[in-house]
Amino acid sequence: MSESIPHWLTKQADLAPGKMAIEHEDGLAISFRELKESSQHFAKKLAQLGITTGSRVGVLSANHSDMVIAVHALSYLGAVAVMLNTRLTDNELNYQIHDADVAFVLVQEHGPQLDASVYTFSEIKKLEEKDVFLQTELNLDDVFTIIYTSGTTGFPKGVMHTYGNHWWSAVSSMLNFGLDKDDKWLAVLPIFHVGGLSIFLRSVIYGIPAYLLEKFDANKVNEAILTKDITIASAVPVMLKKLTDALGSQTYPDKFRSVLLGGGPASRSLLEKARTHKIPVFQSFGMTETSSQIVTLSPDHALDKPGSSGKPLFPAQLKIDPSENGIGEILVKGPMVTKGYFNNKSATERTFVDGWLATGDLGYTDDDGFLYVVDRRKDLIISGGENIYPSEIETVLSRLNVIREAAVVGVKSDEWGQVPVAFVVKNGETTAEEIMEFMKNHLAKYKLPKEIHFIDKLPRNASNKIVRAKLLDLLAE
Amino acid sequence: MSESIPHWLTKQADLAPGKMAIEHEDGLAISFRELKESSQHFAKKLAQLGITTGSRVGVLSANHSDMVIAVHALSYLGAVAVMLNTRLTDNELNYQIHDADVAFVLVQEHGPQLDASVYTFSEIKKLEEKDVFLQTELNLDDVFTIIYTSGTTGFPKGVMHTYGNHWWSAVSSMLNFGLDKDDKWLAVLPIFHVGGLSIFLRSVIYGIPAYLLEKFDANKVNEAILTKDITIASAVPVMLKKLTDALGSQTYPDKFRSVLLGGGPASRSLLEKARTHKIPVFQSFGMTETSSQIVTLSPDHALDKPGSSGKPLFPAQLKIDPSENGIGEILVKGPMVTKGYFNNKSATERTFVDGWLATGDLGYTDDDGFLYVVDRRKDLIISGGENIYPSEIETVLSRLNVIREAAVVGVKSDEWGQVPVAFVVKNGETTAEEIMEFMKNHLAKYKLPKEIHFIDKLPRNASNKIVRAKLLDLLAE
Numbered sequence: 001m002s003e004s005i006p007h008w009l010t011k012q013a014d015l016a017p018g019k020m021a022i023e024h025e026d027g028l029a030i031s032f033r034e035l036k037e038s039s040q041h042f043a044k045k046l047a048q049l050g051i052t053t054g055s056r057v058g059v060l061s062a063n064h065s066d067m068v069i070a071v072h073a074l075s076y077l078g079a080v081a082v083m084l085n086t087r088l089t090d091n092e093l094n095y096q097i098h099d100a101d102v103a104f105v106l107v108q109e110h111g112p113q114l115d116a117s118v119y120t121f122s123e124i125k126k127l128e129e130k131d132v133f134l135q136t137e138l139n140l141d142d143v144f145t146i147i148y149t150s151g152t153t154g155f156p157k158g159v160m161h162t163y164g165n166h167w168w169s170a171v172s173s174m175l176n177f178g179l180d181k182d183d184k185w186l187a188v189l190p191i192f193h194v195g196g197l198s199i200f201l202r203s204v205i206y207g208i209p210a211y212l213l214e215k216f217d218a219n220k221v222n223e224a225i226l227t228k229d230i231t232i233a234s235a236v237p238v239m240l241k242k243l244t245d246a247l248g249s250q251t252y253p254d255k256f257r258s259v260l261l262g263g264g265p266a267s268r269s270l271l272e273k274a275r276t277h278k279i280p281v282f283q284s285f286g287m288t289e290t291s292s293q294i295v296t297l298s299p300d301h302a303l304d305k306p307g308s309s310g311k312p313l314f315p316a317q318l319k320i321d322p323s324e325n326g327i328g329e330i331l332v333k334g335p336m337v338t339k340g341y342f343n344n345k346s347a348t349e350r351t352f353v354d355g356w357l358a359t360g361d362l363g364y365t366d367d368d369g370f371l372y373v374v375d376r377r378k379d380l381i382i383s384g385g386e387n388i389y390p391s392e393i394e395t396v397l398s399r400l401n402v403i404r405e406a407a408v409v410g411v412k413s414d415e416w417g418q419v420p421v422a423f424v425v426k427n428g429e430t431t432a433e434e435i436m437e438f439m440k441n442h443l444a445k446y447k448l449p450k451e452i453h454f455i456d457k458l459p460r461n462a463s464n465k466i467v468r469a470k471l472l473d474l475l476a477e
Numbered sequence: 478m479s480e481s482i483p484h485w486l487t488k489q490a491d492l493a494p495g496k497m498a499i500e501h502e503d504g505l506a507i508s509f510r511e512l513k514e515s516s517q518h519f520a521k522k523l524a525q526l527g528i529t530t531g532s533r534v535g536v537l538s539a540n541h542s543d544m545v546i547a548v549h550a551l552s553y554l555g556a557v558a559v560m561l562n563t564r565l566t567d568n569e570l571n572y573q574i575h576d577a578d579v580a581f582v583l584v585q586e587h588g589p590q591l592d593a594s595v596y597t598f599s600e601i602k603k604l605e606e607k608d609v610f611l612q613t614e615l616n617l618d619d620v621f622t623i624i625y626t627s628g629t630t631g632f633p634k635g636v637m638h639t640y641g642n643h644w645w646s647a648v649s650s651m652l653n654f655g656l657d658k659d660d661k662w663l664a665v666l667p668i669f670h671v672g673g674l675s676i677f678l679r680s681v682i683y684g685i686p687a688y689l690l691e692k693f694d695a696n697k698v699n700e701a702i703l704t705k706d707i708t709i710a711s712a713v714p715v716m717l718k719k720l721t722d723a724l725g726s727q728t729y730p731d732k733f734r735s736v737l738l739g740g741g742p743a744s745r746s747l748l749e750k751a752r753t754h755k756i757p758v759f760q761s762f763g764m765t766e767t768s769s770q771i772v773t774l775s776p777d778h779a780l781d782k783p784g785s786s787g788k789p790l791f792p793a794q795l796k797i798d799p800s801e802n803g804i805g806e807i808l809v810k811g812p813m814v815t816k817g818y819f820n821n822k823s824a825t826e827r828t829f830v831d832g833w834l835a836t837g838d839l840g841y842t843d844d845d846g847f848l849y850v851v852d853r854r855k856d857l858i859i860s861g862g863e864n865i866y867p868s869e870i871e872t873v874l875s876r877l878n879v880i881r882e883a884a885v886v887g888v889k890s891d892e893w894g895q896v897p898v899a900f901v902v903k904n905g906e907t908t909a910e911e912i913m914e915f916m917k918n919h920l921a922k923y924k925l926p927k928e929i930h931f932i933d934k935l936p937r938n939a940s941n942k943i944v945r946a947k948l949l950d951l952l953a954e
Contacts, residue, residue: 003641003812005792014846015788137794164480171648175683178656205791206652311492314682315482317614335480369491 004137005167008204009036009072020209022065022200023184023228025220030065032207039072044129046073049104049119052132053078056146058097058105058116060084063191063214066121068200070106071191075144075163076134082146082158083192087386087444090114092156096148100158100342140164146342147194149288150389158342159288161194168335169198169291170205172313176296177232177258177282179206186233188213188221189385195234195262198292218246231255236263236385237270238416240281244273251278258282262293263385264417265309265373271302285309285373287387289357290316291336295371308370309363318371319356326364327374331356379468381410381418388420388447390468396442397422402430407458408449409468411475422449423471425457481614482644485681486513486549497686499542499677500661500705502697507542509684516549521606523550526581526596529609530555533623535574535582535593537561540668540691543598545677547583548668552621552640553611559623559635560669564863564921567591569633573625577635577819617641623819624671626765627866635819636765638671645812646675646768647682649790653773654709654735654759656683663710665690665698666862672711672739675769695723708732713740713862714747715893717758721750728755735759739770740862741894742786742850748779762786762850764864766834767793768813772848785847786840795848796833803841804851808833856945858887858895865897865924867945873919874899879907884935885926886945888952899926900948902934 005011012021013036021035030038051057057074059081061067074081082100084093094115097105105116106124138144144163148156185203187210189196203210211230213220216239224230233256235243240259258280266283274281281302284293295318297310312318316334320326333356340348351358360380363373381388390408397406404427410418424435432452439448459470482488489498490513498512507515528534534551536558538544551558559577561570571592574582582593583601615621621640625633662680664687666673680687688707690697693716701707710733712720717738735757743760751758758779761770772795774787789795793811797803810833817825828835839852858865867885874883881904887895901912909929916925936947 003645005812006794008791011791015791168480174651174656178658179651180657181655314485314488314492317483335482 002139002141003164004139005163007076007135007138008167008201009039009075010136012036012204012207016207019207021203022068023209023211024065025211025213025224029209032204035069035072035204038069040076040134041129042069042073042124043076043134044132045124045127046079047077047130047132048127049117051077051079051104055079055104056082056100056102058082058084058093058100058102058114059192060086060093060105060112060114061108061121061192062086063187063196063212064108064121065212066108067191068212070121070124071145071197071200072204075138077132078135078142080143080146082148083197085148085192085444086190087446089440089442089444091442092444096156096158099148099156100146138163140167143342145194145197147192147197147288150387150392155395156392157344157347159194159338160340160342161291161338165291165336165338166198166201167205168315169293170202172315172334172336173198173202173260173293174206175314176298177260179208180231180257181207182229183208183231183257184211184229185209186211186213186221186224186230188216188239189234189236194288195286195292199234216242218242222246222250225252225256226250229255231257232260233258234260234262237261237266238384240266240274240279241270244270244277244279247277251276254278256280258299260284260293260296262286264382265307268306271306275302283309285371287359289338289351289359290332290334291338294332294334294336297370301370305366305368305370308366308372310371311369312371318365320364321356327362328364330359330361330363330371330373332359333357379409381408381420383410383413383418383420383446384416386446390420393420393422393439393443393447393449396439397424397435399442400430400435400438402426402428403435405458407466407468407471409471409475411450411472413450419450420447421451421453421475423453423455423458423474426454479616479618480641481616482640484553484612484615485644485678486516486552487613489513489681489684493684496684498680499545500686500688501542502688502690502701506686509681512546512549512681515546517553517611518606519546519550519601520553520611521609522601522604523556524554524607524609525604526594528554528556528581532556532581533559533577533579535559535561535577535579535591536669537563537570537582537589537591538585538598538669539563540664540673540689541585541598542689543585544668545689547598547601548622548674548677549681552615554609555612555619557620557623560674562625562669562921563667564923566917566919566921568919569921573633573635576625576633577623615640617644620819622671622674624669624674624765627864627869632872633869634821634824636671636815637817637819638768638815642768642813642815643675643678644682645792646770647679649792649811649813650675650679650737650770651683652791653775654737656685657708657734658684659706660685660708661688661706662686663688663690663698663701663707665693665716666711666713671765672763672769676711693719695719699723699727702729702733703727706732708734709737710735711737711739714738714743715861717743717751717756718747721747721754721756724754728753731755733757735776737761737770737773739763741859742784745783748783752779760786762848764836766815766828766836767809767811768815771809771811771813774847778847782843782845782847785843785849787848788846789848795842797841798833804839805841807836807838807840807848807850809836810834856886858885858897860887860890860895860897860923861893863923867897870897870899870916870920870924870926873916874901874912876919877907877912877915879903879905880912882935884943884945884948886948886952888927888949890927896927897924898928898930898952900930900932900935900951903931
């Protein structure tokens with residue numbers, strides 16, 4: 001049966017009106033009452049544009065409290081927030097805007113050329129308010145956000161998150177970490193990713209402040225953790241590495257209880273270094289489809305289960321299927337898992353098997369039930385916490401007539417974990433510079449291959465599939 | 478959409494196999510793995526009797542780990558646990574057994590003459606195991622327990638609790654209290670009441686031990702809290718009073734973070750006394766239908782909101798309707814609220830209005846949204862945390878031919894909060910002793926009137942309703 005709960009921000013503003021919801025590095029802070037009131041005013045101004053129940057509205061912004069207010073405002077209208085990645089090119093953004101049928105995009109500042117009506121947060125604030133009904137309850141089955149993930153076909157798919165997905169994700173995390181009413185969660189991950197967004201929803205559900213940083217700067221993050229009573233921070237490995245490097249001989253305070261580490265595996269040396277700085281690390285496995293972490297390893301097991309991603313959170317389940325010698329595709333299930341991709345029934349049907357989400361990643365579980373991820377889904381490259389699918393880059397390359405075929409692999413990088421490298425078989429005269437110039441218009445900067453190698457033909461196996469391992473061997477040579 | 482989660486005990490046994498689930502005062506303890514295994518074995522033995530999905534099985538026991546195992550065993554079979562109050566007479570028990578269509582009753586020891594097949598826990602343990610499917614998931618919409626409440630008609634009604642009701646209750650409580658993985662919850666309330674049962678479900682959901690006491694003894698409870706690392710205890714006001722009386726000059730340890738107080742209002746003097754003993758008291762309002770607390774007042778507000786029951790828990794809502802001068806019936810809504818009474822559609826329809834549960838209690842909310850209960854539902858008498866409905870006693874009295882009519886009121890008691898007192902208009906020759914003798918066969922001891930007064934006629938108003946206030950005036954005279 002479909003459950004409803006009171007609108008979570010209205011509720012928290014009622015339970016803890018004067019408590020801080022968002023704190024900024026400049027010392028400014030917004031209470032739950034203020035966040036509710038700002039969001040409700042913002043909602044009534046958005047209504048003036050015709051945004052209403054079910055409208056899909058793009059949100060394109062760096063981390064800022066205005067962005068959080070905009071997202072809550074959309075929830076008051078029953079509209080859907082399509083969270084857009086600021087690192088994407090206009091072409092990539094417009095693909096998502098068309099796919100999600102987005103008529104309005106809310107931005108921090110004008111710039112991108114988008115196929116939609118674009119308003120800055122400031123422009124919205126200057127609008128008159130329309131007297132409309134604001135949601136007093138949230139139906140857990142209603143879709144709240146759409147976040148695109150590229151996936152294996154080269155075409156991004158819009159992952160739908162219901163209010164229930166976000167709710168269960170927050171509750172699952174609480175059952176794992178516990179909840180101290182004095183918790184304060186540092187938010188430096190981009191809010192347009194589910195890992196960043198979820199911090200602001202947990203803040204509202206738990207009644208704790210999120211400490212918002214606009215961008216990652218190791219010294220600023222360390223300073224915040226050392227002096228601002230922060231107890232939890234979400235990060236990706238590349239960030240954790242920079243944090244430990246910048247700490248010198250300092251250690252994190254006792255009240256700091258965890259770094260929740262997502263976006264790819266952490267090396268043993270990084271974990272050991274974190275330990276010397278008294279940084280408890282919860283490694284996790286998750287993806288946009290699981291509304292952030294779904295499998296988590298507590299610091300207690302960091303050393304006796306090295307390389308493991310841990311166990312599925314309380315309401316979640318995991319299985320390996322089909323299993324050959326114990327290794328197989330990782331399937332997950334639970335109320336935080338998306339119900340599917342927006343307007344893409346075939347992708348949804350391909351991804352779900354009897355209610356289980358097929359992650360595409362390969363792994364196994366040990367006798368104690370701990371998950372080990374052996375291989376990332378379909379050659380996924382994780383670079384600085386961002387997912388890059390080779391197929392997406394290959395699709396762009398294949399549009400050039402001078403290229404016969406191309407393959408992309410992830411290469412280890414000390415700084416980013418991995419970076420993409422392209423192998424190209426020419427079909428005519430071209431240069432690496434020409435190819436890069438073309439790609440810059442179609443791919444976000446972080447997706448651009450760091451090297452382009454020209455080869456005579458791609459290594460293929462008997463069934464004509466590209467053998468990426470051989471490409472890596474070529475590089476080694 | 479109907480959500481499923483992994484079976485909560487199996488899951489906790491997987492996440493924290495070696496952690497203690499139940500601790501006893503004799504020092505014995507059961508880990509989550511042991512609790513799971515015992516419950517699964519017990520389930521397979523119950524299956525031997527033919528107990529299966531949907532079977533309604535009575536559980537009649539004082540607080541004991543066997544009782545907890547039996548309840549979890551029923552969940553593995555998908556059977557429904559009908560929790561029977563050990564204080565009831567055989568007649569009262571059989572009413573519930575017939576009403577819920579119970580074929581089997583599990584007891585601690587033989588004794589009561591029940592209209593069902595009765596097995597002790599020990600007898601079950603001696604049975605062979607049947608190889609049956611044990612639930613691996615819990616569908617949150619499935620009914621897990623039925624607990625009877627008397628209500629206003631004099632006939633008890635079976636309140637159905639789904640797994641979801643219990644789940645949401647546990648999550649709501651966690652959002653209110655926070656959750657420390659070192660929490661330990663003292664369980665001395667009867668497990669046959671929802672307030673006691675819920676402690677053992679929270680234990681499994683949170684992964685924390687329940688400290689089980691078979692019966693209330695102020696010195697034993699205090700000793701446990703002072704020496705056993707207990708952080709939370711559930712109690713009713715009469716218990717809290719005895720605990721503070723027995724404490725002498727001692728105070729509770731700093732790590733003890735709350736008494737969750739249910740089952741009726743606490744006096745200001747009791748709250749002040751608790752404070753001198755460093756006992757943080759969370760007063761609450763709830764009932765069987767709300768799966769324990771649904772409105773809670775934190776200790777922060779005990780003094781600035783004296784007499785208030787607090788605010789509805791995060792996923793819950795409250796309204797006063799219809800409101801005259803701000804006072805009206807208290808209606809509540811939320812995913813912890815029962816979907817209705819077993820096999821009693823008319824009572825369910827009477828109780829629910831547009832998805833809201835009409836509590837029958839009168840109250841108002843102040844400008845900050847804090848609830849004040851003005852009058853308990855339909856003259857409800859709360860004696861030592863047990864609910865007594867005057868109508869139930871009156872119905873029994875009316876069966877005696879020598880009684881023309883009778884009315885029961887609650888009278889203040891230092892020891893019990895309230896006790897019932899009966900006013901009887903005779904129809905022939907009888908004595909108070911005769912009447913008491915008759916009632917003893919039909920009413921639990923705690924429901925027996927402490928006094929019987931013979932009067933010439935009952936005071937009635939213009940519409941012929943009994944004016945109970947006038948009966949209280951008679952007593953005062």
